[in-house]
Amino acid sequence: MTELAAAESTEVPLAGLQRARQTVNSIIVGKAEVVDLAFTALLAGGHLLIEDLPGVGKTTLAQAMALAAGGSWQRIQFTNDMLPADIVGVSIFRRENEQFEFRPGPIFANLVLADEINRATPRTQSALLEAMAEGQVTVDGRTYPLPQPFFVIATQNPLDMVGTYPLPDSQLDRFLLRTSIGYPGPAEERRLLVEPDRRDLLAGLEAVLDPPRIMALRQQAAELHVSEPVLDYIQALVAASRSHAAVHSGLSTRAALALVQCARAHAFVNGQDYCPPESVKTIFPALAAHRLQPVPESGLSDSEVVREILSDVPVP
Amino acid sequence: MSWTLAALFVAVLPHLLFMPAPVSITILALLGWRALAAWKAWRPLPGWLRLVLTLGLFALVLVAYGGMWGRRTATALLCVMLAAKLTEMYRIRDLRLVASVCFFLIATQFLFSERMIYLFYLAAGCLVATMALYQIQQIPPERVERIDRPVAPDPRLTARAAGSMLALALPVALIMFVLFPRLSEPLWGLPEQAMDGRTGLGDFMSPGSIANLFIDDTPAFRATFEDGLPDRQYLYWRGPVLWNFDGNTWRPGYHSDRPAEQPVPITDNSIRYRIQLEPHERRWLLGLDHPVRSSLPESSVTSDHVLVSRHPVTGLVQYDVISTPDFFDTPVLTSFQRRLALSLPEGRNPRTLALGAELRERYGDDRELIASVLRWFSEEAFYYNLSTAPLGRHGADEFLFDLRTGYCEYYASAFAVLMRAAGIPTRVVTGYQGGFWHESGGYLLVRQGDAHAWNEVWLEGLGWTRVDPTSAVSPLRIEQGARSVVSGGRFLLDWPWVRDMLNRYDRLQHIWNNWVLGFNADRQRNFLKRLGLPDLNTLSIAMLMLAGLALVIAPIFLVLLKVRETRPTSAAQRAWMNLLRRLRRRGLRKLPQETPDEFARRIAAEQQTASAAPALLELAQLYSRVHYGPPRQEMSEEFIDRARRFSWR
Numbered sequence: 015m016t017e018l019a020a021a022e023s024t025e026v027p028l029a030g031l032q033r034a035r036q037t038v039n040s041i042i043v044g045k046a047e048v049v050d051l052a053f054t055a056l057l058a059g060g061h062l063l064i065e066d067l068p069g070v071g072k073t074t075l076a077q078a079m080a081l082a083a084g085g086s087w088q089r090i091q092f093t094n095d096m097l098p099a100d101i102v103g104v105s106i107f108r109r110e111n112e113q114f115e116f117r118p119g120p121i122f123a124n125l126v127l128a129d130e131i132n133r134a135t136p137r138t139q140s141a142l143l144e145a146m147a148e149g150q151v152t153v154d155g156r157t158y159p160l161p162q163p164f165f166v167i168a169t170q171n172p173l174d175m176v177g178t179y180p181l182p183d184s185q186l187d188r189f190l191l192r193t194s195i196g197y198p199g200p201a202e203e204r205r206l207l208v209e210p211d212r213r214d215l216l217a218g219l220e221a222v223l224d225p226p227r228i229m230a231l232r233q234q235a236a237e238l239h240v241s242e243p244v245l246d247y248i249q250a251l252v253a254a255s256r257s258h259a260a261v262h263s264g265l266s267t268r269a270a271l272a273l274v275q276c277a278r279a280h281a282f283v284n285g286q287d288y289c290p291p292e293s294v295k296t297i298f299p300a301l302a303a304h305r306l307q308p309v310p311e312s313g314l315s316d317s318e319v320v321r322e323i324l325s326d327v328p329v330p
Numbered sequence: 331m332s333w334t335l336a337a338l339f340v341a342v343l344p345h346l347l348f349m350p351a352p353v354s355i356t357i358l359a360l361l362g363w364r365a366l367a368a369w370k371a372w373r374p375l376p377g378w379l380r381l382v383l384t385l386g387l388f389a390l391v392l393v394a395y396g397g398m399w400g401r402r403t404a405t406a407l408l409c410v411m412l413a414a415k416l417t418e419m420y421r422i423r424d425l426r427l428v429a430s431v432c433f434f435l436i437a438t439q440f441l442f443s444e445r446m447i448y449l450f451y452l453a454a455g456c457l458v459a460t461m462a463l464y465q466i467q468q469i470p471p472e473r474v475e476r477i478d479r480p481v482a483p484d485p486r487l488t489a490r491a492a493g494s495m496l497a498l499a500l501p502v503a504l505i506m507f508v509l510f511p512r513l514s515e516p517l518w519g520l521p522e523q524a525m526d527g528r529t530g531l532g533d534f535m536s537p538g539s540i541a542n543l544f545i546d547d548t549p550a551f552r553a554t555f556e557d558g559l560p561d562r563q564y565l566y567w568r569g570p571v572l573w574n575f576d577g578n579t580w581r582p583g584y585h586s587d588r589p590a591e592q593p594v595p596i597t598d599n600s601i602r603y604r605i606q607l608e609p610h611e612r613r614w615l616l617g618l619d620h621p622v623r624s625s626l627p628e629s630s631v632t633s634d635h636v637l638v639s640r641h642p643v644t645g646l647v648q649y650d651v652i653s654t655p656d657f658f659d660t661p662v663l664t665s666f667q668r669r670l671a672l673s674l675p676e677g678r679n680p681r682t683l684a685l686g687a688e689l690r691e692r693y694g695d696d697r698e699l700i701a702s703v704l705r706w707f708s709e710e711a712f713y714y715n716l717s718t719a720p721l722g723r724h725g726a727d728e729f730l731f732d733l734r735t736g737y738c739e740y741y742a743s744a745f746a747v748l749m750r751a752a753g754i755p756t757r758v759v760t761g762y763q764g765g766f767w768h769e770s771g772g773y774l775l776v777r778q779g780d781a782h783a784w785n786e787v788w789l790e791g792l793g794w795t796r797v798d799p800t801s802a803v804s805p806l807r808i809e810q811g812a813r814s815v816v817s818g819g820r821f822l823l824d825w826p827w828v829r830d831m832l833n834r835y836d837r838l839q840h841i842w843n844n845w846v847l848g849f850n851a852d853r854q855r856n857f858l859k860r861l862g863l864p865d866l867n868t869l870s871i872a873m874l875m876l877a878g879l880a881l882v883i884a885p886i887f888l889v890l891l892k893v894r895e896t897r898p899t900s901a902a903q904r905a906w907m908n909l910l911r912r913l914r915r916r917g918l919r920k921l922p923q924e925t926p927d928e929f930a931r932r933i934a935a936e937q938q939t940a941s942a943a944p945a946l947l948e949l950a951q952l953y954s955r956v957h958y959g960p961p962r963q964e965m966s967e968e969f970i971d972r973a974r975r976f977s978w979r
Contacts, residue, residue: 241959244958291954295925327923328922328923329925
């Protein structure tokens with residue numbers, strides 16, 4: 015690799031990352047933290063779960079991410095009559111050459127928007143979750159790798175209980191981060207009312223990044239400096255989650271590793287060359303809340319537990 | 331590496347001085363070789379050579395010590411083997427082993443001497459060994475294979491760390507010392523060779539034997555008196571009493587070991603005092619004339635009124651004594667005693683014999699005869715000094731008529747011969763006379779150099795009566811001690827201020843003997859009794875010690891935990907914590923869960939009028955970069971500088 019190419023490979027993706035952020039923020043107005051989380055999940059190599067009411071922009075966020083990130087993208091609208099094959103694809107018999115041929119399902123894309131994932135049956139859900147975990151799909155004994163990067167944004171509606179199959183807690187930690195969007199602020203909402211339809215705006219978006227650049231960015235994010243005090247802090251947070259009285263079982267070591275990775279990616283997304291404790295603090299609720307199950311008697315929600323942990327652990 | 335070698339050197343040094351030369355040279359050579367090998371980065375010796383070396387060194391020690399197995403041999407073997415270990419010291423494990431054994435090695439010195447000076451030496455040795463261990467701990471794992479190159483050692487920092495570690499161990503040591511169950515008998519007969527190279531007062535007297543002690547400044551014993559220091563003329567510390575003379579050497583009588591026939595009574599004039607006797611490996615205990623009894627078990631008073639112990643004194647002993655100076659010793663002399671006290675070797679000292687006979691004719695009264703001889707000593711040109719001229723066959727003749735100069739043993743011997751020649755029963759008493767009165771310490775220090783010899787004559791109606799011919803020649807000797815009489819320095823460093831310093835040092839030694847070495851099973855029991863814990867058996871004392879240890883260690887442990895939590899790991903962090911402390915005094919308190927940045931933002935939001943708020947935010951962000959970012963020296967220095975200059979307005 016020439017020096018010029020080397021310089022290009024580091025400089026351009028970084029600038030592209032900031033531009034992609036701006037692009038998404040121009041679509042999802044006033045939700046910079048959520049956009050940061052989405053990019054964090056993308057660069058940390060994990061998947062994002064958005065839990066919120068309909069109509070707050072979940073799908074729009076996913077579409078904007080997909081468009082800005084470039085590469086292929088697919089949207090899967092989950093329903094309760096869906097089968098795993100509808101997601102991963104099927105082998106069909108070709109009469110012309112008398113062979114089975116694999117027809118890849120919609121999951122074969124760089125970015126997959128899994129809309130209302132809790133509407134599908136557990137069997138179908140697990141087909142998606144397995145693909146997310148393995149980065150590959152196995153059909154009729156043959157394994158097909160998924161494209162890189164492979165990034166799933168799933169949405170689910172927490173209130174709509176009729177005819178849904180909520181994701182079991184054990185499956186939830188397939189998602190690196192879980193977040194919600196929430197209503198926009200009054201000023202932003204007023205702007206939305208004036209501005210053209212988001213769908214039209216999305217149609218006019220241009221891809222800023224592409225899969226190779228995203229892979230390069232992931233690589234850089236993974237190499238970000240994390241100092242001893244920050245690692246101490248992360249370990250203290252994980253330890254506090256384990257000793258918290260309202261929690262069945264605390265965060266796993268995998269979650270701790272994920273926290274390091276996410277804190278790096280978050281700092282990287284914010285253009286920093288080291289990982290400050292603020293990144294850990296910002297990431298922690300999105301990373302930990304869905305992994306912790308408060309005992310019902312405690313009367314605490316998972317996000318309240320997370321808040322308590324954050325306020326109990328001193329920053330070294 | 332270098333510290334480990336230094337620790338080993340410090341640990342073996344006191345042993346080296348007492349080793350046969352080949353052994354100590356071998357140890358030094360191994361030490362030097364290892365230092366050189368580290369410096370020049372030589373390759374380790376092959377395994378077979380190390381084996382041969384080890385076996386050879388083992389044989390060397392056995393041969394050098396003549397196959398005798400004792401404490402000296404064992405420690406020498408330990409020293410040599412530790413030095414041999416250096417040839418294979420190429421891993422952290424080995425370094426740690428050597429440094430750890432150094433602690434043991436340096437403590438073995440107490441097997442040989444319990445002098446206080448070794449306590450300081452022990453402390454210094456422990457410090458160096460701890461520093462070595464600390465340095466070993468600092469070797470990062472990736473450098474395990476390269477232990478030879480020191481890892482940026484900062485001796486001051488290391489010394490401070492090691493010193494504080496030892497300081498933490500001090501309370502533990504104290505508890506162990508006070509409460510460790512004492513055995514009434516030591517486990518080993520301590521210390522085996524207390525008199526290493528020194529002679530002390532012997533159980534015989536020949537020309538020069540006492541003069542040789544004169545330069546020996548080591549303490550013989552110390553005495554504290556219940557009613558203050560008695561008059562100088564009473565300060566005759568009675569040692570072996572000598573009856574038999576072969577023409578050159580005086581030796582004890584055959585009956586000297588027998589217990590006293592008549593007990594010495596206690597009168598109003600009796601002197602009560604306490605003696606702290608340094609080990610001298612002989613049986614006699616010293617006391618003033620005439621000892622009644624001592625508090626030491628297994629001690630008795632012989633028929634010569636010498637206080638003796640049943641066993642040689644090999645360790646420091648303390649005992650209380652009562653002495654009655656005005657005791658009528660032996661009113662009736664048995665014919666055996668008279669014969670013994672008058673016998674002279676045949677065919678010797680004809681001139682003295684003649685003088686004795688002449689005196690006998692001239693003076694009918696024994697007392698007058700003695701007085702005339704003493705007068706003769708003081709009026710004629712007799713000199714008192716350290717000359718130790720060898721005497722020939724007719725020693726008393728040569729001394730009395732030709733030489734006329736000598737130390738106290740010459741006078742005591744010649745005087746006894748002359749008295750016996752005149753028919754007066756006479757014996758020689760050796761011991762110590764006088765001593766240095768330690769005003770501030772309130773005790774009398776008697777050194778080996780205070781050794782003395784005098785006579786006792788038996789007089790009708792008075793019994794054995796002390797006559798000190800030396801006092802006739804040189805009264806100052808008795809009044810002020812031998813050092814004031816013999817002019818000039820006795821050795822190179824014999825200046826007054828050195829003597830003064832030694833006297834001061836002896837005060838410490840006295841305290842050390844009293845409170846540390848003398849803290850035996852009895853003292854421990856008394857101490858516990860004062861704490862309200864009488865009659866504890868060994869097991870209970872051991873339990874008490876464990877409980878005490880737990881009590882001492884627990885707070886140290888907690889404090890350490892606390893300190894570890896808050897101790898800054900970098901200069902920048904120290905500056906930041908300093909800044910926070912200053913802000914706290916202004917009522918601006920950083921919450922523990924806040925990051926520096928969050929803290930500064932909150933302060934800025936709360937104190938909108940404060941002009942320093944933006945600067946604080948900037949400072950907090952700079953600190954965040956320094957503390958959480960990749961290490962950058964110049965940025966850290968900039969932060970420290972700015973944090974120092976920052977003031978809240």
